[in-house]
Each structure stands twice: as C-alpha cells, then as structure tokens.
Amino acid sequence: MNKGPINIVDWHRVNHVLLDMDGTLLDRYFDDYFWEHLVPEKYAEKNNITFGKAKEELLKRYKAHEGTLNWTDLDFWSGELDLDIPALKEQIKHLIEVHPYVEEFLSMLRRYRKKVSLVTNAHYKSIDIKLKKTAIGGYFNHVISSFDVGFPKETQEFWKEAERILEFNRESTLLIDDTLVVLKTAKVYGIKYLILKIRPNSRLKPDSVQLQEEFTEVADFKDLTQM
Numbered sequence: 001m002n003k004g005p006i007n008i009v010d011w012h013r014v015n016h017v018l019l020d021m022d023g024t025l026l027d028r029y030f031d032d033y034f035w036e037h038l039v040p041e042k043y044a045e046k047n048n049i050t051f052g053k054a055k056e057e058l059l060k061r062y063k064a065h066e067g068t069l070n071w072t073d074l075d076f077w078s079g080e081l082d083l084d085i086p087a088l089k090e091q092i093k094h095l096i097e098v099h100p101y102v103e104e105f106l107s108m109l110r111r112y113r114k115k116v117s118l119v120t121n122a123h124y125k126s127i128d129i130k131l132k133k134t135a136i137g138g139y140f141n142h143v144i145s146s147f148d149v150g151f152p153k154e155t156q157e158f159w160k161e162a163e164r165i166l167e168f169n170r171e172s173t174l175l176i177d178d179t180l181v182v183l184k185t186a187k188v189y190g191i192k193y194l195i196l197k198i199r200p201n202s203r204l205k206p207d208s209v210q211l212q213e214e215f216t217e218v219a220d221f222k223d224l225t226q227m
Helices: 029-047 051-064 074-081 085-091 102-111 124-133 156-166 180-189
Strands: 016-019 115-120 142-145 173-177 193-197 216-218
Touching: 016 156, 029 051, 029 074, 029 085, 074 085, 074 124, 085 124, 102 115, 115 156, 124 142, 142 156, 156 180, 173 180, 180 193
Parallel strands: 016 115, 016 173, 115 142, 173 193, 193 216
Antiparallel strands: none
C-alpha cells in the first residue's frame, strides 16, 4: 500500500486537477449519517415502523440504484420515499465539514495556477448546500455534476463528456477520488495521475476493500501540499 507524501507525482507536469467532493474534499460523515440514520429515522416515523426495519429496507433500496444517476438524485429519493430530502439535508448542514488541509491544498493549486475542477456524482441541490456551507466553492474553475453530463463517473461516457467540457489533457491531469471504481474507470479512459483518498469518513477506519496497490493513497491533504 503506497502511503506518505505524494512525491511520485511530478507536479510540474500536472496542469489540470479534478477533485471529487463527498469523501474526498468533504468528510463523508455527513452523508453517511444522513442516509443511514436521519432518513431511516424519518422514514420509520412516517410509515410507523421500527428504525431497524426502516434502515434495512432503505439500505436495500439504496443498493439497487448504486452506480446510477438515481443513487444521488435528491428529487428521485424525495419522490421514492415521500420525504423532502433537500429540506432534511438543510436541517443538519451544520455537520458538513471540509477534510483537514483541503483549503491549504486548494490555495496551493491556485498559487501554482493549476486548473481545478470539481467533478462529482452529487445532485446539484446537494452541491449548492455544501458549497454554501463551506468556503471552497471559489477555488474551482468549473463544477461538473453527473447530472450535467447524463452519466455517473463510473462510466466512460462521463469522462468523455468531462474532457469535452473541461478540455483537459489526459496526460497532464490528476484525479483525486475516494471511490476505487471511479479511479479504475478514469484509468481506463487514460487519465494519467490518479490518487485514492482513504478515510472518506473521518470517524471510520478505511474499509478493508480499499486496501490495494493499484493507486497511490493519501489519508491527509497535508501530504499533497508539497510541490
């Protein structure tokens, strides 16, 4: 497992940096708490069932849509569950947190005049809530959601469209993401520099499934502030 300062990336050869949002720049604790605790709680109340039964049912329903646009579509889940999902997110937006040293890393990229794009599967309503809560929105040259493209990041079609919109050169582009399948898809597409952000949820240990040797791993953005 490759850890430590990311000196294997020649920063002088990187012109465009693509950054995932949830779990990469932002602590995924907010999302995990929201979908695994708050939504089941409200769903249980609405349907007069136990929290345990609600969570079991919802996790199965989430899983059925994983890797599709529905998975992160707040409007889809509002209709599916008969709950106002965006409003529930607003209720706990105080839990939205940026990972340590992210702003320092983004400031460094700005100083070195790198093009920086947020590339996310998140729904635009979720992006709006999170960028308003944090101070990182101003660092991005572009923000692209899978809902703009019509495909999730787990597909080649997403990267083809992202390349067309952002006009990045695959040979001089870095992608940082917390999801292995996304990095593998981007690797097949030809993006040269790929980093796996481990510990997406700061309150949990890295999943054992994340233990791999294919990609450089970084647990702390402090390691990325060395040029």
